Amino acid sequence: MSIEITYPDVAINLVRAKDPVEVTIVENRIATEAGSPSFIRHITFDVSGTPLEGNITAGQSIGIIPEGTDENGKPHKVRLYSVSSPSRGEDGQSTLVSTTVKRVIDEHWDTKDIYTGVCSNYLCSLPVGSKVKMTGPSGKRFILPEAANDFNYLFFATGTGIAPFRGMTMDLMEQGVHNEIAMIFGCPFRTDLLYRDYFETLNQQSTHFHYLKSISREAPRGDGSKHYVQYQLIDNRELLEPMLRKDNTLIYVCGLKGMETGIYQILAQQGYLDYLKIPEELQDKDPASWSWEEIKSIKPSDRMHVEVY
Ligand SMILES: Cc1cc2nc3c(=O)[nH]c(=O)nc-3n(C[C@H](O)[C@H](O)[C@H](O)COP(=O)(O)OP(=O)(O)OC[C@H]3O[C@@H](n4cnc5c(N)ncnc54)[C@H](O)[C@@H]3O)c2cc1C
Numbered sequence: 112m113s114i115e116i117t118y119p120d121v122a123i124n125l126v127r128a129k130d131p132v133e134v135t136i137v138e139n140r141i142a143t144e145a146g147s148p149s150f151i152r153h154i155t156f157d158v159s160g161t162p163l164e165g166n167i168t169a170g171q172s173i174g175i176i177p178e179g180t181d182e183n184g185k186p187h188k189v190r191l192y193s194v195s196s197p198s199r200g201e202d203g204q205s206t207l208v209s210t211t212v213k214r215v216i217d218e219h220w221d222t223k224d225i226y227t228g229v230c231s232n233y234l235c236s237l238p239v240g241s242k243v244k245m246t247g248p249s250g251k252r253f254i255l256p257e258a259a260n261d262f263n264y265l266f267f268a269t270g271t272g273i274a275p276f277r278g279m280t281m282d283l284m285e286q287g288v289h290n291e292i293a294m295i296f297g298c299p300f301r302t303d304l305l306y307r308d309y310f311e312t313l314n315q316q317s318t319h320f321h322y323l324k325s326i327s328r329e330a331p332r333g334d335g336s337k338h339y340v341q342y343q344l345i346d347n348r349e350l351l352e353p354m355l356r357k358d359n360t361l362i363y364v365c366g367l368k369g370m371e372t373g374i375y376q377i378l379a380q381q382g383y384l385d386y387l388k389i390p391e392e393l394q395d396k397d398p399a400s401w402s403w404e405e406i407k408s409i410k411p412s413d414r415m416h417v418e419v420y
């Protein structure tokens with residue numbers, strides 16, 4: 112790969128946890144459809160008048176400090192949330208910043224009662240007009256390059272991992288996209304297709320934009336496996352192969368920890384080694400024979416960005 116990739120120098124840590132800013136929630140709406148077992152909300156904050164105004168780039172995260180204290184009586188720690196608004200904000204004025212929050216609901220380790228995640232439920236339950244403590248921005252690497260429209264993109268997301276790609280896609284569209292974008296999104300059910308209207312409309316309106324859905328818990332693939340994002344590389348090879356072959360294509364991966372490994376495996380099997388950093392001991396071995404442990408030793412090259420938690 113000869114093409115040079117440079118990234119804008121974005122601001123980070125302008126507001127730290129020891130001195131957070133107070134911002135107001137201006138929107139808090141459900142983003143999953145009726146019947147979904149998940150509760151995911153699109154939440155927008157007014158950051159005007161704070162150091163965050165004008166300084167948050169799509170792909171970065173903001174931090175939220177929930178009210179109250181933990182089980183040791185200490186103030187809660189900051190939790191990070193990916194920004195889902197474009198770099199100029201929901202309002203085009205860089206004052207309204209959004210995120211996409213999933214309520215964490217689990218069984219309590221000790222009591223076996225319901226455990227509700229502290230910050231996700233705090234945020235999702237707050238009405239419009241509430242004030243919250245915010246920090247940020249954080250993250251310097253998971254952003255679009257300078258001259259962003261000189262590249263093609265494969266965006267792989269699972270669940271709320273779609274947040275940064277909504278903002279990035281909006282940034283690309285605003286700049287007048289002339290390259291190709293494939294938004295590959297995985298979720299359990301059709302009711303969980305976050306920002307579905309936005310992505311479906313783009314898919315219909317633009318020949319440059321492709322929206323591929325991997326719904327894991329409905330009909331299986333032909334071989335009985337679940338529809339996972341990485342299998343789009345096989346099931347939609349005709350569309351994705353010409354993109355992957357281009358020197359100016361970048362891959363971004365965001366969402367569930369572990370999702371990246373399946374993507375590495377299929378890219379390697381299909382021969383797209385430019386996107387991967389392969390350890391020396393694997394270089395003479397046929398990718399089809401790599402064990403799962405060996406695949407896990409692969410790292411992304413400078414043409415792939417991975418943010419999974
Ligand atoms: C860079 C980055 C970006 C992120 N972006 C997003 C985003 O855009 N959207 C999003 O929704 N999330 C995002 N996250 C995750 C987010 O930061 C939080 O981790 C998430 O919301 C859970 O926080 P919580 O306070 O609700 O849960 P916590 O209360 O902190 O619990 C965390 C985990 O521990 C388990 N747990 C803790 N205590 C118990 C217990 N006693 N019994 C059983 N289980 C327990 C919970 O079930 C949960 O799985 C991101 C994380 C990172 C690092």
Ligand SMILES: NC(=O)c1ccc[n+]([C@@H]2O[C@H](COP(=O)([O-])OP(=O)(O)OC[C@H]3O[C@@H](n4cnc5c(N)ncnc54)[C@H](OP(=O)(O)O)[C@@H]3O)[C@@H](O)[C@H]2O)c1
Binds near residue numbers: 303366367
């Ligand atoms: N910037 C960031 O780093 C960032 C931003 C946002 C979110 N996140 C993280 O992303 C995660 C999103 O979780 P969620 O609960 O919102 O997701 P979710 O709605 O449960 O969707 C996840 C989807 O991925 C599938 N999946 C499971 N294992 C997979 C694998 N190995 N490879 C490919 N697909 C796989 C799931 O299928 P099945 O469940 O049916 O098997 C499901 O369809 C959270 O952990 C969050 O912290 C990170």
